[in-house]
Amino acid sequence: xxxxxxxxxxxxxxxxxxxxxxxxxxxxxxxxxxxxxxxxxxxxxxxxxxxxxxxxxxxxxxxxxxxxxxxxxxxxxxxxxxxxxxxxxxxxxxxxxxxxxxxxxxxxxxxxxxxxxxxxxxxxxxxxxxxxxxxxxxxxxxxxxxxxxxxxxxxxxxxxxxxxxxxxxxxxxxxxxxxxxxxxxxxxxxxxxxxxxxxxxxxxxxxxxxxxxxxxxxxxxxxxxxxxxxxxxxxxxxxxxxxxxxxxxxxxxxxxxxxxxxxxxxxxxxxxxxxxxxxxxxxxxxxxxxxxxxxxxxxxxxxxxxxxxxxxxxxxxxxxx
Amino acid sequence: xxxxxxxxxxxxxxxxxxxxxxxxxxxxxxxxxxxxxxxxxxxxxxxxxxxxxxxxxxxxxxxxxxxxxxxxxxxxxxxxxxxxxxxxxxxxxxxxxxxxxxxxxxxxxxxxxxxxxxxxxxxxxxxxxxxxxxxxxxxxxxxxxxxxxxxxxxxxxxxxxxxxxxxxxxxxxxxxxxxxxxxxxxxxxxxxxxxxxxxxxxxxxxxxxxxxxxxxxxxxxxxxxxxxxxxxxxxxxxxxxxxxxxxxxxx
Amino acid sequence: xxxxxxxxxxxxxxxxxxxxxxxxxxxxxxxxxxxxxxxxxxxxxxxxxxxxxxxxxxxxxxxxxxxxxxxxxxxxxxxxxxxxxxxxxxxxxxxxxxxxxxxxxxxxxxxxxxxxxxxxxxxxxxxxxxxxxxxxxxxxxxxxxxxxxxxxxxxxxxxxxxxxxxxxxxxxxxxxxxxxxxxxxxxxxxxxxxxxxxxxxxxxxxxxxxxxxxxxxxxxxxxxxxxxxxxxxxxxxxxxxxxxxxxxxxxxxxxxxxxxxxxxxxxxxxxxxxxxxxxxxxxxxxxxxx
Numbered sequence: 001x002x003x004x005x006x007x008x009x010x011x012x013x014x015x016x017x018x019x020x021x022x023x024x025x026x027x028x029x030x031x032x033x034x035x036x037x038x039x040x041x042x043x044x045x046x047x048x049x050x051x052x053x054x055x056x057x058x059x060x061x062x063x064x065x066x067x068x069x070x071x072x073x074x075x076x077x078x079x080x081x082x083x084x085x086x087x088x089x090x091x092x093x094x095x096x097x098x099x100x101x102x103x104x105x106x107x108x109x110x111x112x113x114x115x116x117x118x119x120x121x122x123x124x125x126x127x128x129x130x131x132x133x134x135x136x137x138x139x140x141x142x143x144x145x146x147x148x149x150x151x152x153x154x155x156x157x158x159x160x161x162x163x164x165x166x167x168x169x170x171x172x173x174x175x176x177x178x179x180x181x182x183x184x185x186x187x188x189x190x191x192x193x194x195x196x197x198x199x200x201x202x203x204x205x206x207x208x209x210x211x212x213x214x215x216x217x218x219x220x221x222x223x224x225x226x227x228x229x230x231x232x233x234x235x236x237x238x239x240x241x242x243x244x245x246x247x248x249x250x251x252x253x254x255x256x257x258x259x260x261x262x263x264x265x266x267x268x269x270x271x272x273x274x275x276x277x278x279x280x281x282x283x284x285x286x287x288x289x290x291x292x293x294x295x296x297x298x299x300x301x302x303x304x305x306x307x308x309x310x311x312x313x314x315x316x317x318x319x320x321x
Numbered sequence: 322x323x324x325x326x327x328x329x330x331x332x333x334x335x336x337x338x339x340x341x342x343x344x345x346x347x348x349x350x351x352x353x354x355x356x357x358x359x360x361x362x363x364x365x366x367x368x369x370x371x372x373x374x375x376x377x378x379x380x381x382x383x384x385x386x387x388x389x390x391x392x393x394x395x396x397x398x399x400x401x402x403x404x405x406x407x408x409x410x411x412x413x414x415x416x417x418x419x420x421x422x423x424x425x426x427x428x429x430x431x432x433x434x435x436x437x438x439x440x441x442x443x444x445x446x447x448x449x450x451x452x453x454x455x456x457x458x459x460x461x462x463x464x465x466x467x468x469x470x471x472x473x474x475x476x477x478x479x480x481x482x483x484x485x486x487x488x489x490x491x492x493x494x495x496x497x498x499x500x501x502x503x504x505x506x507x508x509x510x511x512x513x514x515x516x517x518x519x520x521x522x523x524x525x526x527x528x529x530x531x532x533x534x535x536x537x538x539x540x541x542x543x544x545x546x547x548x549x550x551x552x553x554x555x556x557x558x559x560x561x562x563x564x565x566x567x568x569x570x571x572x
Numbered sequence: 573x574x575x576x577x578x579x580x581x582x583x584x585x586x587x588x589x590x591x592x593x594x595x596x597x598x599x600x601x602x603x604x605x606x607x608x609x610x611x612x613x614x615x616x617x618x619x620x621x622x623x624x625x626x627x628x629x630x631x632x633x634x635x636x637x638x639x640x641x642x643x644x645x646x647x648x649x650x651x652x653x654x655x656x657x658x659x660x661x662x663x664x665x666x667x668x669x670x671x672x673x674x675x676x677x678x679x680x681x682x683x684x685x686x687x688x689x690x691x692x693x694x695x696x697x698x699x700x701x702x703x704x705x706x707x708x709x710x711x712x713x714x715x716x717x718x719x720x721x722x723x724x725x726x727x728x729x730x731x732x733x734x735x736x737x738x739x740x741x742x743x744x745x746x747x748x749x750x751x752x753x754x755x756x757x758x759x760x761x762x763x764x765x766x767x768x769x770x771x772x773x774x775x776x777x778x779x780x781x782x783x784x785x786x787x788x789x790x791x792x793x794x795x796x797x798x799x800x801x802x803x804x805x806x807x808x809x810x811x812x813x814x815x816x817x818x819x820x821x822x823x824x825x826x827x828x829x830x831x832x833x834x835x836x837x838x839x840x841x842x843x844x845x846x847x848x849x850x851x852x853x854x855x856x857x858x859x860x861x862x
Contacts, residue, residue: 057669107846111668112800115796115841118793123839130832141786154758246678248672285681287677287683287685291677291680294669294671299655299658
């Protein structure tokens with residue numbers, strides 16, 4: 001029974017903390033930084049399923065976030081939908097596109113797939129930049145009256161925050177449930193040795209395509225919420241490879257293949273970034289630090305922080321998945 | 322009784338090399354068929370063709386009457402065919418139990434996780450690994466890894482098991498142990514197609530033997546017959562004219 | 573029509589330099605099954621090498637080729653030891669991530685120091701005039717130097733002992749070790765060569781076009797496209813495929829906006845990979861019989 005597993009409740013506690021901490025003091029600044037953290041955790045968790053479970057690194061995972069953002073903003077501004085159907089429809093649309101794309105590029109193994117994912121992101125960005133109904137290179141602006149159905153801008157920001165925390169929590173639960181399911185076992189087998197897995201009966205093409213689509217859904221919804229909140233979306237922001245790069249660093253740092261890893265990694269990375277940004281000299285070196293961190297992890301601790309914890313205290317494996 | 326596995330005129334070439342040429346043989350239910358031949362005869366290629374890793378250029382492969390020619394490996398597995406590899410391919414970071422659970426969950430039985438774990442446990446015990454269920458596969462010895470590979474294939478509860486040089490690299494004690502396990506498998510009613518170089522093992526285990534040489538079937542028959550066949554001896558020792566000499570020797 | 577022809581010929585000239593860049597990737601990929609994600613940045617290093625040697629040290633443009641080749645080689649060997657050596661034999665994912673992370677560091681340093689400023693190295697060379705059309709001297713020189721370097725690489729790989737060792741390691745690393753080839757040294761050398769080729773191609777590209785710190789991305793993309801078109805580990809294929817790509821660009825650029833060329837190249841890349849996993853020119857390669 002899943003409810004008996006301690007980790008289920010650890011996730012619940014984290015979600016509770018995210019919800020109550022800024023609410024109790026009406027602390028807008030805390031809310032904003034936790035919102036960014038929630039976005040990072042969402043992106044990293046979903047990326048982790050492809051990277052840590054199945055062993056397929058998606059360099060361009062940001063494309064789901066950006067497309068989800070575009071669909072939602074378009075539905076709201078051009079078709080007059082309200083936020084909830086717009087984000088859900090955006091998530092669904094991106095999921096479907098991912099399934100279609102996935103069936104194509106997932107035939108490629110390992111490194112080729114990774115390169116192809118960069119290409120997908122660049123191709124989508126180039127397309128959107130030239131796509132007039134979506135504002136082309138200038139993007140789409142949302143007028144503030146679109147926040148009225150949510151009770152005005154101030155209240156809307158809180159609602160969006162809670163929604164994003166919900167998306168983050170769903171991502172954590174999703175990666176947990178997948179990991180302990182039969183689907184997850186098949187994915188882990190693929191990640192270990194794809195050919196041997198196929199010989200044992202794991203339907204590799206179907207599983208990979210399904211995973212790719214599933215890992216697109218929640219980031220797309222997060223994108224919809226994020227860009228709706230910012231009331232503005234343009235190609236350069238929506239498809240910025242830096243965010244998916246950071247998601248990779250976060251996942252590897254925290255521990256790929258584990259559920260807690262991306263969350264822990266996001267927290268550590270956020271702290272590090274905050275510290276770097278306050279120091280004037282070092283703010284330009286964010287990317288350098290991220291790269292150096294990733295190199296150290298890959299060379300000396302490929303299991304990341306949680307991997308190290310698991311090795312040091314094997315009993316914790318069950319508790320901290 | 323229809324044969325369990327029928328190989329019918331199968332051929333495969335790689336560029337200029339004709340690895341397998343118009344090969345035909347059958348495996349009956351609950352039988353053990355040995356596949357022998359000198360190195361490079363095409364034995365592993367035959368396994369790869371049966372199991373869907375590569376598709377034949379010509380011919381037909383039928384399993385239980387169903388045409389599986391060119392079907393992808395996971396579909397072949399679903400029909401009830403399992404295989405071990407010459408160079409073992411365990412899931413290194415996974416435990417022994419998890420390795421076998423993959424076999425049980427995704428094999429022809431397609432079991433849900435809980436039931437799959439039970440079957441996995443049973444098969445791990447059958448090969449003598451029940452004391453190491455939580456050990457990561459990477460930490461096992463080579464002999465244990467070979468037994469894990471076998472247990473994992475068995476967990477699918479196949480009707481036909483392809484064993485690819487499962488005795489290679491084992492010392493005599495380990496070989497005896499493995500042969501005992503193979504006999505138990507046969508008692509459970511699973512048919513076996515075995516590639517092996519350890520002659521004593523193959524001769525004592527098999528009901529029939531097929532001899533391959535340079536992609537063609539040289540001969541086929543009961544072990545005793547095949548062992549004494551001069552052409553077979555010539556193929557292994559590589560001495561042309563040896564067959565003639567052996568035949569003309571006074572008996 | 574003649575204009576189109578001129579476009580094509582020019583495309584071939586520039587394309588040969590793409591081929592040179594791709595040779596760097598394909599060599600490393602073929603020998604050690606590692607995709608060097610610092611490739612684009614190494615191309616930019618070559619560009620900066622030209623810029624600084626010409627402006628700060630007054631070295632004539634084409635004389636920078638030799639020092640850039642040597643420095644590129646040394647940088648490549650260093651890179652091998654830092655990021656790649658421990659990743660040999662591990663799943664390809666790991667070497668992807670390690671070279672990716674080094675690239676992040678380098679790009680971070682580059683943008684921190686020079687931002688996105690445009691650099692230009694004006695190189696003038698008398699061109700070749702045929703009728704109404706002049707082929708820029710720089711393009712001709714770049715193609716000529718590419719031919720020389722490609723030829724030298726071919727001679728190295730096929731006529732020297734070390735070159736043979738490189739090809740042996742590429743074919744089967746374990747077997748090469750068994751016959752006494754010092755594989756680690758060969759791998760380091762191959763990586764160094766690959767990076768040297770990237771740097772030199774960068775230097776040649778900088779004689780043709782202006783550049784920024786981030787220009788490497790586009791050229792890296794082109795290198796990958798050329799590599800898969802020409803077949804992994806096949807330097808001759810890379811050169812031919814590079815020329816083909818240059819030709820394609822020469823044909824297409826009069827007719828379409830520049831922002832689409834990269835998209836098309838990537839679609840080509842993915843399409844070729846899906847249909848010919850080994851690359852267009854390696855369709856005839858025998859599969860391993862195992």
